[in-house]
Amino acid sequence: MIDDAALFPPGDASVPEAVASHLEARDGTFGGLVGPMLCKASRLAELITELAKSKPARPVELSLVCDTGLGGVPKALSIIEGRTELLALRMVEMPAPSDVDDVWLERVSEFVPEDVVRVVEPRRGEGWLDGVKRVADYGCWPKLRCGGQTAESFPTVDVVADFLAVASTLEVPFKTTTGLHRAVRGADPETGFEQHGFLNLLVATAKSLTGGDVRGALANTDEAALTEQAEGLSQDAANAVRDVFSSYGSCSLSTPVDDLEELGLL
Template sequence: MSALFAGLFDDAAIFPPGNLPMPEAVSAHRARQGSPLVGPFVCSLARFGELAGAAAGGPAVTVSLVLPGPVGELPAAEGLEVVAVEGPGLTAGGTLTTYTEIPCGEVTAARVAALREAGLRLKIRTGGVRADAFPSEAELAGAIWAAVRGGLAFKLTAGLHDPIRHRDPVTGFEHHGFLNVLLATARALQGYEIERALADQDGRRVAAAVAGIDEVLAKAVRHHFISFGTCSVSEPVDGLRRYGLISEATL
């Protein structure tokens, strides 16, 4: 399997629109914990106690904890290993990987430099329950370009369950594709214009371009684009299979 896809999908099953009940979400996550594709279980601070109850007595679960803002002491529970925190206004979290969420349109070279100097990473929201929660190709291109050229690692969240940019037939919302983002990150590393890579809705063309990324560039891409949260891990995995980028057996 290409390094491009290792640990790419953070398991946000309990968040909208998935809204999986906590016990089911924990059980499904544990079943996938050995997968090379799946990252940590994403949980809000408000539901950490519920997660601890659902996870009690079983194998340890790695967690990325979503905070509403800066907090004091982080919670802890047996069987849960918090490996990262993410949220708005966060400052360096000691030994924990810390993602500070910034609106896509506000990601500038100066802010990227400040985050990097502080030892932080960037979180960008790429969707939601309203059309205005989805940044345009130009907005996302600007944010990715600033992060990559500034040497800053980033993660994305929301709206990226499909590999390719598309219009949702039910909501009419324009969704970004995670293969488009991988390709755009590669192009940014090479110094090329990236908005067209984000806008491309030809799945075969985008998938072929991604398949052509060599392992050296793939590792550099993932050094910057760390992961994205998805409320359904199976959907992006099925998308990779559909385009022949992973084997049927991979999960």
């Protein structure tokens, strides 16, 4: 559920630090929570060099983040295919152009193998939910950005609720990135930015699937109440949520686990 975004802001770990942390978490007690490691295409060589030094017992699952444009995807895929003892490609993630046109989405399908998940982030703005639907129509997972370096980067409760209203009806899951640093919604002590919680989003997804109060779940800052709602999900309901909300990127693999342990959910 937790994709490893240690190489991205605000963590900005070095490649050696990120690799060591990922391998430790992946092979640790709660390794089942750890998803692929995210790496930009432009840093792929650095990652491979460090993995070759670390000699992992099995390949590291990778989500390739395209920062070199679609044209750079074939070369990156070729490099990964040549180092299968180190890397197992699971996802390719990329931002969409402003209009998310069909021609561009067809190119994505051509460049990325069918057995690799294609994740596309439509730009928020007028009509962006139509882009979310179009992305899903092409079999790509839509991605929701939940934060950034400015207060404006954090979507409002209404924006996230509108996204969930669409995402819960699609034939593919969604994932989120940036901003979900803690389990429960609250203000960041350093920046003061109000941040969404990943537990809020999980409960809100469940509400969206059952016609419940999605906005209330997203805005809730009551740890005990959110924990009770999460624990109250049946196995079928929990599975339904996971079928929709696939994962989220976190620059720390330990903080989410610490939060869940503190809440008694692990």
